[in-house]
Amino acid sequence: MRKTLALIAAAFVLNFSGCGSSSATTDVKASELPTGEINTYMYAPYMDAAAVSAKLTEAGFEVLTVYKLKKIGTTVVFTNDAMKAMANKPGRAYAAISRIFIDEANQRISINNPVYFNKAYMQDEYDNDLSTALKGQLDTLFATNAVSMDKLDFGDLADYHYMMGMPYYADTDNLAEGEQAALVASVQAYNDKLVAKKKPAVQLFKIELAPNRVLLGMTIGKKTSKFPKKIGTHNGGVLPWLVVIEDGKAQALNGKFHVALSYPLLSMSEFMKIATMPGAVEKDLKKAF
Amino acid sequence: MFLNKLLSGAVALSVAAAVSYAAPAVRFNVADGNVEEAYNKLVNEKINSIGYVLSDPHERINDGYAEKYGATNLDNLGFMSVTNDEGLRELLIADPRIGGFSPFNLHIYKLKEENKTYVGHIVPETMLDIVGVQDKKTREGFVALFPSLDELVQKEIGGKVGISEYTALPEQPMMEFTISFDRPEAIEDYVDEFQEGFEELFEEKKYIIAGYKNFRETYDDLEQDFDKYDAYFVYSLCHFQFSDGIFNMNAKATKSARPDAGAFAPCSMYMYIEKDTNTMHVGMPKLENWIKVMNIKDPAKVKSILGLDKEIIGMMKSLGAKVK
Numbered sequence A: 001m002r003k004t005l006a007l008i009a010a011a012f013v014l015n016f017s018g019c020g021s022s023s024a025t026t027d028v029k030a031s032e033l034p035t036g037e038i039n040t041y042m043y044a045p046y047m048d049a050a051a052v053s054a055k056l057t058e059a060g061f062e063v064l065t066v067y068k069l070k071k072i073g074t075t076v077v078f079t080n081d082a083m084k085a086m087a088n089k090p091g092r093a094y095a096a097i098s099r100i101f102i103d104e105a106n107q108r109i110s111i112n113n114p115v116y117f118n119k120a121y122m123q124d125e126y127d128n129d130l131s132t133a134l135k136g137q138l139d140t141l142f143a144t145n146a147v148s149m150d151k152l153d154f155g156d157l158a159d160y161h162y163m164m165g166m167p168y169y170a171d172t173d174n175l176a177e178g179e180q181a182a183l184v185a186s187v188q189a190y191n192d193k194l195v196a197k198k199k200p201a202v203q204l205f206k207i208e209l210a211p212n213r214v215l216l217g218m219t220i221g222k223k224t225s226k227f228p229k230k231i232g233t234h235n236g237g238v239l240p241w242l243v244v245i246e247d248g249k250a251q252a253l254n255g256k257f258h259v260a261l262s263y264p265l266l267s268m269s270e271f272m273k274i275a276t277m278p279g280a281v282e283k284d285l286k287k288a289f
Numbered sequence B: 001m002f003l004n005k006l007l008s009g010a011v012a013l014s015v016a017a018a019v020s021y022a023a024p025a026v027r028f029n030v031a032d033g034n035v036e037e038a039y040n041k042l043v044n045e046k047i048n049s050i051g052y053v054l055s056d057p058h059e060r061i062n063d064g065y066a067e068k069y070g071a072t073n074l075d076n077l078g079f080m081s082v083t084n085d086e087g088l089r090e091l092l093i094a095d096p097r098i099g100g101f102s103p104f105n106l107h108i109y110k111l112k113e114e115n116k117t118y119v120g121h122i123v124p125e126t127m128l129d130i131v132g133v134q135d136k137k138t139r140e141g142f143v144a145l146f147p148s149l150d151e152l153v154q155k156e157i158g159g160k161v162g163i164s165e166y167t168a169l170p171e172q173p174m175m176e177f178t179i180s181f182d183r184p185e186a187i188e189d190y191v192d193e194f195q196e197g198f199e200e201l202f203e204e205k206k207y208i209i210a211g212y213k214n215f216r217e218t219y220d221d222l223e224q225d226f227d228k229y230d231a232y233f234v235y236s237l238c239h240f241q242f243s244d245g246i247f248n249m250n251a252k253a254t255k256s257a258r259p260d261a262g263a264f265a266p267c268s269m270y271m272y273i274e275k276d277t278n279t280m281h282v283g284m285p286k287l288e289n290w291i292k293v294m295n296i297k298d299p300a301k302v303k304s305i306l307g308l309d310k311e312i313i314g315m316m317k318s319l320g321a322k323v324k
Helices: A049-058 A081-087 A114-125 A128-142 A180-196 A233-238 A255-262 A268-273 A277-286 B036-044 B046-050 B061-069 B085-094 B096-101 B124-131 B136-143 B147-156 B187-204 B215-221 B240-247 B259-264 B288-293 B299-318
Strands: A037-039 A041-045 A062-069 A073-079 A098-103 A108-112 A151-153 A173-177 A203-210 A213-218 A241-246 A249-252 B023-032 B053-058 B074-083 B107-111 B116-122 B160-166 B174-180 B207-214 B229-239 B267-274 B279-285
Touching: A037 A114, A041 A128, A049 A062, A049 A073, A049 A098, A049 A128, A062 A203, A062 A213, A073 A203, A073 A233, A081 A114, A081 A128, A081 A203, A098 A128, A098 A233, A108 A114, A108 A128, A108 A233, A114 A128, A173 A180, A173 A277, A180 A203, A180 A213, A180 A241, A233 A255, A241 A277, A249 A277, A255 A268, A255 A277, A268 B061, A268 B207, A277 B053, B023 B124, B023 B147, B023 B259, B036 B046, B036 B053, B036 B074, B036 B107, B036 B116, B036 B147, B046 B053, B046 B147, B053 B207, B061 B074, B061 B240, B074 B207, B074 B229, B074 B259, B085 B096, B085 B136, B085 B215, B096 B124, B096 B229, B096 B267, B096 B279, B107 B259, B116 B124, B116 B147, B116 B259, B124 B136, B124 B279, B124 B288, B174 B299, B187 B207, B187 B229, B187 B299, B207 B215, B215 B229, B229 B240, B240 B259, B240 B299, B259 B288, B288 B299
Parallel strands: none
Antiparallel strands: A037 A151, A041 A108, A062 A073, A073 A098, A098 A108, A173 A249, A203 A213, A213 A241, A241 A249, B023 B116, B023 B160, B053 B074, B074 B107, B107 B116, B174 B279, B207 B229, B229 B267, B267 B279
16 A cells, blocks of 8 residues: 555654755755655654743744644644745635644644645745745754654645545635625624534634635534544644635635645545545534635 | 336335335436536535535545555446435434435446446435335425435436336345433533444444434534434444445456445434433444345355444444344
8 A cells, every 4th residue: 555554753853855954944045945755743842832832922923822622632823924924825825824733642742844834735836945944943942853754755745635536735625605704704703603602612713814815723523623533643733724715715625635634644544534524524614604 | 227117106105025026226317428527516516506415425436446455447436425404304303214314325436348427326215115214294205305306417417317126125124223321411421422432343343434414413503493302413334345345346356346336325324312311223224225225146245245234233232232
């Protein structure tokens, strides 16, 4: 089989092909794109969500949400002005945020590698200077000391899909269409209705990148959100889900794509364990429109 | 493969083992060429216009067979679980056994060797006969949900309609169970705990939870009454290796594959708890129905199908279920 079971590289050194250590990243020119395999996550010594948030804030990042999932872990979602500016382009809004997962089980934090995710989300508009600089900043800030076994070739990231017949980045779930402001208001109204009924909020954060481009961080259903327990909580930072409302269309990354990108070592057998997840995510998200 | 023959509704009213003459089994539109694109538009977009909802799409299973088992004789095999949510509500209240085919698969398959695509579903009267619904009003209500679907399939997919026939259902077409439990303060706590154990067990035995439809939640979202039940959900179950052995001609296969039997897949297993009670009712059409309704003769396939029924019943018993 093309895929192998997911294993975590606790002892890997930080340097990896084409995407150097923090001291080297600032010298990388836009034309000097990485080559070879890019690790999906950087690991750093454990700290709790409050400490992670404080470090991010001190470094000038804006913490958008601290999202805790029972028996899975906590995800800190953050952004800054440069990330928002980079992602303020048609079809690129997903790149406006990044994530740090507080992995209680493995007693470490897992940081989304900006080079990996930005290439996947920005496609041919990938900004190497920004991405490598951001990676270097996070490496330094959290003293990363290992990288994940999860990785993909840089050259494959923009065209990534799990296997034949599976979705690419552009194959998003279409949640709703309508007037831009009405779609944004619809989510807010649904959220407020749930909160009024003393149910958990579904809209965790909202970033207005432009009047016609809004990025939302949203929860999915209680049962749906348990899926990381079936395929490994070590990459549990995959949640919350992102929804983009752009030019009167509400869209989300297809569940199969988002999970495959976040768990690149996922075997087909493991993928089958979460067969209901993609449809359930779409259904859960559509409730807000 | 299919007889272009529609039988009268009266014939279908005969139930289960009593059926000893030809009854309609599966309806397929047989379209020229590869109509995958039109089918995808149908299930993903157009089906909503007639009140149907696609819940757990599993497109191009054939690619998975080729990847995992090395070969396929199929250009397409798709399981698309659909329901008419609003139309079903009163029927599920009247008879919860309808969950045995809610959702059902609006099936698609295409053989590599043939320039035709098959799109269709089990005939609703046959679904009702299998789950055991006899009440005239409930039967008419359920059957009435299908003409709009069939018209849409005809419009979007086209082709000639063929309806296969069968002569008898198994003596006991359903597996049915009850599970008693100590009712906690919040019923969700019991449901969560049961579901975790159920899914863990089935996944351990290499089954795939291919779908999950929570009707209670669906009607809560639609703000429609469904208070008869504290919980009502349906699992769609699949076993990939088993399904490869039935639907696909893989590298090791020597007998003809039966992709048409995919109309029965994945299997819908309903589970419900009536309001303020402490018993969960579980039911699923036996896979043995595939043998009878699809006229499957290959001994290896027959053995595999009967083996899965036996295994599922055993697994449910291990979860504390008592056979009804």
